[in-house]
Amino acid sequence: MxxxxxxxxxxxxxxxxxxxxxxxxxxxxxxxxxxxxxxxxxxxxxxxxxxxxxxxxxxxxxxxxxxxxxxxxxxxxxxxxxxxxxxxxxxxxxxxxxxxxxxxxxxxxxxxxxxxxxxxxxxxxxxxxxxxxxxxxxxxxxxxxxxxxxxxxxxxxxxxxxxxxxTAVSGSGPAYVYAFVRALEKAGRANGLSYSHARDLARGTLISAARLLDETGEDPEALIKKVASPGGTTEAALNILCKPGEGLDELILASVDAAHKRSRELG
Ligand SMILES: NC(=O)C1=CN([C@@H]2O[C@H](COP(=O)(O)OP(=O)(O)OC[C@H]3O[C@@H](n4cnc5c(N)ncnc54)[C@H](O)[C@@H]3O)[C@@H](O)[C@H]2O)C=CC1
Ligand SMILES: O=C(O)[C@@H]1CCC=N1
Known part of the structure; x- marks a missing residue:
């Protein structure tokens, strides 16, 4: 090199x-x-x-x-x-x-x-x-x-x-992740946590989850299964977050498509 x-x-x-x-x-x-x-x-x-x-x-x-x-x-x-x-x-x-x-x-x-x-x-x-x-x-x-x-x-x-x-996936990607952390922090406050506790918990969750992703090399799917107990709290949340046809997958796809289109236009 x-x-x-x-x-x-x-x-x-x-x-x-x-x-x-x-x-x-x-x-x-x-x-x-x-x-x-x-x-x-x-x-x-x-x-x-x-x-x-x-x-x-x-x-x-x-x-x-x-x-x-x-x-x-x-x-x-x-x-x-x-x-x-x-x-x-x-x-x-x-x-x-x-x-x-x-x-x-x-x-x-x-x-x-x-x-x-x-x-x-x-x-x-x-x-x-x-x-x-x-x-x-x-x-x-x-x-x-x-x-x-x-x-x-x-x-x-x-x-x-x-x-x-x-560009659409990783160049812009950090901003998507920060937007998620911001939303989690806001939801924490709306659910009764103090500003600083919501902030620490939202950030800490992202960082510890990213470490596991990195250190275990496991797929997101396998890691999700380890958090989501059948009939538990995570499943209740994921039923909304990942609702088929109108959940996170569709939102991320539309977002990445928009960034991709814009990347072509910028030339
Ligand atoms: N910010 C990001 O996360 C990423 C940005 N990029 C690309 O990096 C490029 C820069 O983006 P940012 O750093 O975000 O923009 P920015 O606006 O923060 O930085 C651009 C810099 O260029 C300087 N500049 C402008 N005209 C100049 C000139 N004629 N001579 C010398 N300096 C001049 C400005 O003073 C400014 O400091 C863009 O083309 C963007 O597509 C790519 C990947 C990630
Ligand atoms: O938003 C932008 O256009 C630049 C390219 C990727 C990240 N920032």
């Missing part, structure tokens, strides 16, 4: 900062390996600069970058491509984490550069994210792996179109 440095990160917002945190946690990229371009650098970008990263360096310096991560919004990336072009090394690998922007579009904007697409989760910040990778060249896939394999469980996609599905 080879990762060519220095790295130029364009966009250090929610995801860009998570990537920077993941570099720090895993140590595979150090602040001195990094240049950051951001119009409004936040806390993490500033902390990197304090530790030796170059923050908003002059364009002359961008030429030294061997790997360039594009982490701006899909709506703003054309402006970034215009600014970068002519100021970057022809061999630099372009790694896009942007939803929707296709390899064809990247290659039009960055002619001659190897490219890769990655759909990470913000969980890379802890060194334990999830990332789907797609590249049509060895150089592109090497860069994507080198950046993300140390801080994420990676899935390598052979078909670029599947990155839209990966």
């Amino acid at each position: 080879s990762l060519a440095k220095p790295i130029l990160l364009v966009g250090a917002g929610a995801l860009g900062s998570s990537i920077l945190k993941g570099f720090r946690v895993q140590g595979h990229v150090t602040p001195s390996d990094v240049m950051i371009l951001d119009l409004k650098p936040g806390e993490e970008a500033q902390a990197y600069a304090a530790d030796g990263a170059k923050l908003n360096p002059l364009p002359e310096i961008w030429h030294s970058a061997k790997t360039i991560i594009l982490a701006v919004k899909p709506q703003g990336w054309h402006a970034v491509a215009q600014i970068l072009n002519g100021n970057i090394d022809k061999a630099a690998v372009i790694v896009s984490v942007m939803a929707g922007v296709t390899t064809t579009q990247l290659k039009q904007a960055f002619a001659g550069h190897p490219t890769a697409r990655v759909m990470p989760t913000t969980g890379v910040a802890t060194g334990k994210g999830v990332a789907s990778l797609y590249a049509d060249t060895v150089a592109g896939m090497d860069a994507a792996r080198g950046l993300f394999a140390p801080m994420a469980q990676t899935v390598e996609l052979a078909d670029e179109d599947q990155i839209n599905s990966a």
Whole structure:
């Protein structure tokens, strides 16, 4: 797994900062390996600069970058491509984490550069994210792996179109899980728990359930059976939550379909 440095990160917002945190946690990229371009650098970008990263360096310096991560919004990336072009090394690998922007579009904007697409989760910040990778060249896939394999469980996609599905399931997925925790917390309060107890119980339930999923490797179905006693409280809840035809399965399917559709539109 080879990762060519220095790295130029364009966009250090929610995801860009998570990537920077993941570099720090895993140590595979150090602040001195990094240049950051951001119009409004936040806390993490500033902390990197304090530790030796170059923050908003002059364009002359961008030429030294061997790997360039594009982490701006899909709506703003054309402006970034215009600014970068002519100021970057022809061999630099372009790694896009942007939803929707296709390899064809990247290659039009960055002619001659190897490219890769990655759909990470913000969980890379802890060194334990999830990332789907797609590249049509060895150089592109090497860069994507080198950046993300140390801080994420990676899935390598052979078909670029599947990155839209990966975006809808895992890129956006953490927000679905947080929405569930929020709903459980609200329901706890509605059922008489104090604010702090409802909060602790909802969060703790997610974290302990996720640990079991991870540590046992068991299917959700088997784990559900271990919680739900026949005729018990869980079954009473699941009869509503998973009501055939109008329960969670249908709601998640419709939600993922909507995200998938939006991912295609963003390109
Ligand atoms: N937030 C997430 O969970 C995920 C986001 N993504 C993708 O990551 C990309 C970034 O998303 P977020 O980090 O959520 O957005 P964000 O809005 O938090 O961050 C974007 C950053 O880009 C900077 N920026 C904008 N225009 C710029 C320019 N011309 N030059 C330099 N910096 C510029 C902004 O100041 C901001 O800090 C998007 O394309 C999104 O599709 C992908 C997977 C997950
Ligand atoms: O909401 C979005 O468009 C981005 C892509 C996946 C997660 N956040």
